[in-house]
Amino acid sequence: MKGERHITGWVIRFMRKSPIHLVLLTICVIWLVPTLGLFVSSLRPRALILNTGWWKAFNAPLLFTIQNYLHVIQRANMGRSFFNSLMIAIPATVMPILVAAFAAYAFSWMRFPGRDVLFLMIIGLLVVPLQMTLIPILRLFNSLHLTGTFVGIWVAHTAYGLPFAIYLLRNFIGGIPEDLFESAFLDGANHVQIFYRLVLPIAVPAIASLSIFQFMWVWNDLLVALIYLGGTPEVAPMTVTISNLVNSYGGGWEFLTSAAFISMLLPLLVFFSLQRYFIRGILAGSIKG
């Protein structure tokens, strides 16, 4: 009896909320279908992708293949591009962290004239469109022979990531209780010791959010790579390779679907395993130039 009443109550509540469920579930389906369609298609043979809708894939006979993946990895330079994306994103994530942490520490725990004005200027730089920097930096890189090299794009991404990194770390490091610093100073620690033994360990969660955000930003970037790497296959990351595929193959959906999905693998993995850090980072960093 009790269980029955429980179920009836649940049904009544569900019915009363049915418009909410209807709207919400519709929205969820609309949001899911595009990605799902791409994924299903990437596993279908070429002839089927081009002639029937992806939703027909579940009708008998079931014909799935990983041929498309093998093809783009071997022939369409996606294997190399995956490697390049890693080569670009990992150093570009590591390089700005300490630079920003030094600055954040100075902004939070040292007094000097012009401190607040300088910090506000960096906040201002946060939203400067990076388009404003493309031409002068490209010319600079050209004269230094850094165009088309990983070193050039690492430095560029480091610079573009800095204002946000300083802002995020300064908020965190500035929030560390003052007592901790006072007792450390009384014990005779200097700034460097305090920074490495006290501040950095405490700031690990903020550094984690920052790293994930910067990594995803660089991984997903197209514009910066297009400009400074110039599309040579030896250095092109996946975003550049895929956009080249779009232009050259046009309707070659068997390549595009699998290539796009390969490029999504790592972001999806990061998203599902580190969702909390990722969302925190992306919310704080959404205003980055």
Place this chain on the structure above:
Amino acid sequence: MVLRSTILAVVAVFGVPAGLTLYIFMVEKGVTRLRFTLQKRIRPWLWLTPCLAILSVFLLYPVLNTLVLSFLNNDSTRFIGLQNYVRIFTDREMLIVLRNNAMWLVFFTLVTVTVGLLIAVLTDRVKYEQAAKALIFLPMAISFVAAGVIWKFMYEFRPKGTPQIGTVNAVLTTLSPSFEPQAWLFNPSINNWALIVVGIWIWTGFAMVILSASIKGVPKEIMEAARIDGAGEFQVFFRVTLPIIKPTIVVVTTTLIINVLKIFDIVYVMTNGILRTEVIANRMYKEMFNFMNFGMASTLAVLLLVAIIPVMLLNIKRFGQRGEVQ
């Protein structure tokens, strides 16, 4: 080549932090030899040196340089005053670019905020809240390039009578048999809207997450009190919830504006700006690499900056206020 770049990357990953650590050790060693008052004055600047050096070379100097370039001709050899600016606001093609950016600005922002808010309100009332939110936030994790491919496939067009393989045309022809399948990306009267939909699909999750957090912060007692006074759910939302979360809506809106003004990847991948879909950032890219017109490209960048300045000032004001509290 692979081996060389791997070694280089390993050197960068370990060498840069090691070098910076060495630098700061030397700084501290050197500084402690000075008089105490001098120490206090010099030390902050030495800690800031790496950051200020990078920011000046790669952000500050380029911004100023681009400003200057915008007053010069194609190959930056001659001063031409405001000619580039005049061209942006008179040239027919450029006016289409501006119109497109305005369309993106208004409709993308409006719809993204509204739908994000709607989803935030609805998910607050169901048990599968976390799953629904994760699903809608997901497009934020993938690249705009991948999103562009996903939606190019959604919009795929086949002539009437043949089986549609693009989801959008298939759904519409199934719902209404008289519907003419559309080439969504090639028909100039709808292609901009088709692109804006992609932007909305990507960014709604972002608006939703922030607004949802803000809605959860609205005190339950106030809402209960309104309900006891006989307010319906809609009234509670418009009279109680909405005014309380208004500051958050402003933050979300400005953030979306900053990002939509610079939109590039979606257009680059899906149409490459043909058939009247070009936006400022794409036009700038073309002026740079196809036309080698660096004056015009710089002017377009400046235009983006000018459009963003009000938002920048708002940001500085907001952070400035919060910065004082610390």
